[in-house]
Amino acid sequence: MTGGPQTPSPATASGTGPGIGSGTDPALRIRGLRKQFGQTVAVAGIDLDVPRGSFYGLVGPNGAGKTTTLSMATGLLRPDQGSVHVLGTDVWADPVAAKARIGVLPDGLRLFDRLTGLQLVVYAGLLRGMDRDDVVQRAGELVAALGLDDAADKLVVDYSAGMTKKVTLACALVHGPRLLVLDEPFEAVDPVSAKTIRGILSRYVEGGGTVVLSSHVMDLVERICTDVAIIAGGHVRAAGRLDDVRAGASLEDRFLDLVGGSTDVKGLAWLHTSSD
C-alpha cells in the first residue's frame, strides 16, 4: 500500500474527535507537499491521510524528509507546493484557525529558555488565549504528570535534553489540541518518563485526540501506533494501518525492505587496531 488514501480507522468512521461533532475530514490531510532547499529536494510530493483518533507513526531514515513534512504540516515552514488541511481547515490559507487545533512538539526550535519550566508552559497557554487561572492549573498538572515538579522553578536553559523535551510536550498539550504533532517525542527521554508520556498520549487518543509522531524506534512505533507511514527520499513508500504496512513482517524488516541501503560496514579496520 502506498501514498494514497488509506483504510480509515474505526474512529474515523464514527467521526470522533474532542469537541468536533460530525466532521468526516481526516485529522490531517496532506496533498502534493513539496519542499526544496537549494538543490536538495527534501519533500518530493507527499500525500498522506491521518485518520481521526489514530496514533500515527512517521518513520524513515535520517534525511528522509520527516521533519520538513511535519514543519510544513503545522504551519512552521511554507511549502513550495501542495496543501495541508487540519480537520478540514487549510493550514496555509487559515493558519490561525488551523493552529488553534494543533499542538506541536517541533524538532530543535528555540524556546524562551530564560523562563522557568512552569512559566514556559503558562506562557504557551496564554499565547493560545487561555484564561490565566485555567492555564496555571493545567500547567501545574502537566508539569507534575511529566515528573518535572522539582524542576518547575528552574530555568529551561538549565534543563537536560530530556527535561526540555518534556516541558515542550507540556506546552504542546496545555490548550487541549485536537491534533498533536510530535517530532521525536521520545528522543533523549528516560524509560520511566517515556512510559509516562506513552500513557498520557494513549489517554489523549482514547479521548478522541489524534497523535502524529516521528520516531526512529521501530519497536516503539509498532507497540503504540495504529497507523504508520514509511518515508524515504522525500516520498511515502508505504502508509496505512500498521498491520497492512508491515504485511506479516516486523516493521523493522519492512522498513529495511522498502528503504534498502546496505548495513554492511566496509573499511574502519583501524578501529580494531590497538593504538598503544
Ligand SMILES: Nc1ncnc2c1ncn2[C@@H]1O[C@H](COP(=O)(O)OP(=O)(O)OP(=O)(O)O)[C@@H](O)[C@H]1O
Ligand atoms: N533548512 C534546511 N536547509 C537546507 N537543507 C535542509 C534544511 N532542512 C532540511 N534540509 C535537508 O532536507 C532533507 C530532509 O531533512 P529532514 O530534516 O526533513 O529529514 P528527517 O527525515 O527529519 O531526518 P532525521 O531523521 O535525521 O531527523 C535533508 O537532506 C536535509 O539535509
